[in-house]
Amino acid sequence: MSFPRQQARTRRFTIGVPRAFQISPDGRRMAFLRGRDGEDAATCLWIRDADSGHERVAADPRTVGTGDEDLPAEERARRERLRETGGGIVSYTVDAAFSRAAFTLSGRLYTVDLNAGGAPREVADAVAPVVDPAISPQGGAAAYVSGGALHVVGLDGGGDRVLAEPDGDDVTWGLAEFIAAEEMSRYRGLWWAPDGSALLAARVDDAPVDRWTISDPANPGAAAQTTAYPAAGTGDADVRLAVLSLDGDGAAEPRWIDWDRAALPYLARAGWTGGGGAAGSAEDSGAPEVVFTAQSRDQRTLVLMRADAGTGRVRRERTETDPAWVEIMPGVPAFTAGGETVWIGGGERDAHRVLLVGGREAGPADGCYLRSVADVDGDRVLYSASPAGSPGEVGLWLLDTRTGATARVDAPETAGGGSGGGVVAGRLRGGTLVLQRRDMDSYGVRTVVLTGVGVGADGGTVAAEESGGVDSYAQVPDLPRPDVRFWAAGERRIPAALVLPSWYDPDSHVRLPVLMDPYGGPHAQRVVRSRSAYSTSQWFADQGFAVLIADGRGTPGVGVEWERAVHGDLAAPVLEDQVAALHDAAARFGCLDLDRVAIRGWSFGGFLAALAVLRRPEVFHAAVAGAPVTDWHLYDTHYTERYLGTPQQRPDAYVRSSALEGWADPARPLMLIHGLADDNVVFAHTQRLSSALLAAGRPHSVLPLSGITHMASEETTAENLLLLQVEFLHRSLGAHRSEG
Known part of the structure; x- marks a missing residue:
């Protein structure tokens, strides 16, 4: 099977990888999602015993439900924001005792007993379509959204109850709005109180948001999709929080959690202390409180707040400010067993971030780049960071808040611990750590279970016992080991990686055409110590290219100052760094033909690819730009305004960062690829650039993809896109060589 077909059929080799782990309070069992093989997109829910290593399928979508998947529109939108390409059971929730799970299939609610086993059963009282259900901590009920209304249904009978109904045509309860899910990584809009007596829910009013229309020209008889899209400088959704009690019958009277929403309109995180926190739990004896973070429109202020669930009274716990922007950090706020707040912040103006526990600085040590809080287990905090000077490596550290000791979690041999480096992630509960590792030793993900995890008596190492591994059923790319040089x-x-053809002989002195393959923008790295990250690059290399990848200014991993370098200009710094990396690679390796340089990319990388041939045609001779952001006026508020401000306040920043401005001669071959159903980077971006190129008499090609959203996951499309790109690049660079 060819690599393009294999990659398309396996959804980029993600099918069959164990994921979405949840661990029982005692650490003895865990649940996770995984297909039955590397091409089985019908994801199953599995249970594993930590002691014996025995695994069983708790729920298989092929034996549960109604057959072919039929997703509600709200669920399709939720999966698009999550970039979820799988099918079957793609998410689930468990109760506090880890005795029961709830999930949906085709908009219907199902529950399964995790203790006794047995077949999952449909909750007949739930009103379809069921969207984003959350099981109660006690396991007897589930909250969900249907038709914009917030419901609670008994899982053992007792009927269905509407807690809150929309009070306007544009109002929904219990779901994350577009901006929260797309840019803030907040995918939920409802949270159970720890004792199951109430729900915290978001009320979202999209009335202030402009309506855009997305149609499919290939199907003129189909109705156009109207979507609320908050473009830069325009209105955002109005988001409120309310506590809804389960006392009584029928709809609940909202107890509003009111803060200065005019100054802090963005709801970034929400949850409870006392067991249902936003990213952890607090087992103190005090009454649970609502906890949430809110951010200013200009994103220079982020405030952590607590509220009394009974009165709604709000108090501020911590305020972060920054003259550029305050990053919303993953995994916080969280809470230790003693109720102390775990937070990331404090050091941003000093060009670093710090881990704070109860307001005290607790790490990271030795100049590490702090990335996230992965989990809080009692008085232990598991956090993710990159060692100083190694942005492509991601490790885990364990902090014991009682002693202040911190130790790096070393992956055992079964998880590739002998190779050093790599990208490691994990979940920790009940002293059990599920560790997942990607490295340069093998393709894919290796998962190991460690029990009895804690900082050792010496205060410098992590004590743990290995309890076996969780197999990945994902296919391995039919490719040789990537020949990657890092520097x-x-x-x-600039972090850079060069991938050469597996057949290339450096002693031949043959110069290779160059294909730059960046993302190049905020919140994403391409130069990482993971073989899987280079499978597509290796395939392109074996088609005859030296593939160069560079993470310039604006990308994460290096430092806060590096990220801030794109403030006010998303074009010049990122393009300058691609050129600088190219010239450095040519001088360093000697096998790059600078008379034949192409660039390809998707999303921000597509913007960068188009920008490269339009502004620096003396360097770049051809480009493939997939789903490019060409005009930042058309991209969303939270992302765009973080870097450029509003177009009303800083129009010059939008001119500087536009692919529609600042072109140079000569014109170079440019292929634009875009999904017509893309509701993130809408097709208008490509249409505007194409119209401007046509008006200027510049030849280019446009490949519109009917029915395709932001990521082309449909099998035939995904396969042929790679083949078409290679053909275009060979043709374009070959023509350029003959002209030279």
Whole structure:
């Protein structure tokens, strides 16, 4: 099977990878999602015993439900925001005792007993379509959204109850709005109180948001989709929080959690202390409180707040400010067993971030780049960071808040611990750590279970016992081991990687055409110590290219100052760093033909690819731009305004960052690829650039993809896109060589 077909059929080799782990309070069992093989997109829910290693399928979508998947529109939108390409059971929730799970299939609610086993059963009283259900901590009920209304249904009878109904045509309860899910990584809009007596829920009013229309020209008889899209400088959704009690019958009277929403309109995180926190739990004896973070429209202020669930009274716990922007950090706020707040912040103006526990600085040590809080287990905090000077490596550290000791979690041999480096993630509960590792030793993900996890008596190592591994059923790319050279390029020491053809002989002195393959923008890295990250690059290399990848200014991993370098200009710094990395690679390796340089990318990378041939045609001779953001006026508020401000306040920043401005001669071959159903980077971006190129008499090609959203996951489309790109690049660079 060819690599393009294999990659398309396996959804980029993600099918069959164990994921979405949840661990029982005692650490003895865990649940996770995984297909039955590397091409089985019908994801199953599995249970594993930590002691014996025995695994069983708790729920298989092929034996549960009504057959072919039929998703509600709200669920399709939720999966698009999550970039979820799988099918079957793609998410689930468990109760506090880890005795029961709830999930949906085709908009219907199902529950399964995790203790006794047995077949899952449909909750007949639930009103379809059921969207984003959450099981109660006690396991007897589930909250969900249907038709914009917030419901609670008994899982053992007792009927269905509407807690809150929309009070307007544009109002929904219990779901994350577009901006929260797309840009803030907040995918939920409802949270159970720890004792199951109430729900905290978001009320979202989309009335202030402009309506855009997305149609499919290939199906003129189909109705156009109207979507609320908050473009830069326009209105955002109005989001409120309310506590809804389960006392009584029928709809609940909202107890509003009111804060200065005019100054802090963005709801970034929400949850409870006392067991149902936003990212952890507090087992103190005090009454549970609502906890949430809210951010200003200009994103220079982020405030952590607590509220009394009974009165709604709000108090501020911590305020972060920054003259550029305050990053919303993953995994916080969280809470230790003693009720102390775990937070990331404090050091941003000093060009670093710090881990704070109860307001005290607790790490990271030795200049590490702090990435997230992965979990809080009692008085232990598991956090993710990159060692100083190694942005492509991601490790885990364990902090014991009682002693202040911190130790790095070393992956055992079964997880590739002997190779060093790599990208490691994990979940920790009940002293059991599920550790997942990607490294340069193998393709895919390796998962190991460690029990009895804690900082050792010496205070410098992590004590743990290995309890076996969780197999990945994902296919391995039919490719040789990538030939990747890592280094820091140029004066700015740009993280860079060069991938050469597996058949290339360096002693031949044959110069190879160059294909730059960046993302290049905020919140994403391409130069990482994981073989899987280079499978597509290796395939392109074996088609005859030296593939160069560079993470310039604006990308994460290096430092806060590095990220802030794109403030006010998303074009010049990122493009300068691609050019600098290219010239450094040419001088360093000697096998790159700078007379034949192409660039490809998707989303921000597509923007960067188009920008490269339009502004620096003396360097770049051809480009493939997939789903490019060409005009930042058309992209969303939270992302765009973080870097550029509003177009009303800073129009010059939008001109500087536009692919529609600042072109140079000569014109170079440019292929634009875009899904017509894309509701994130809408097709208008490509249409506007194409119209401008046509008006200027510049030849280019446009490949519109009917029915395709932001990521082309449909099998035939995904396969042929790779083949068409290679053909275009060979043709374009070959023509350029003959002209030279």
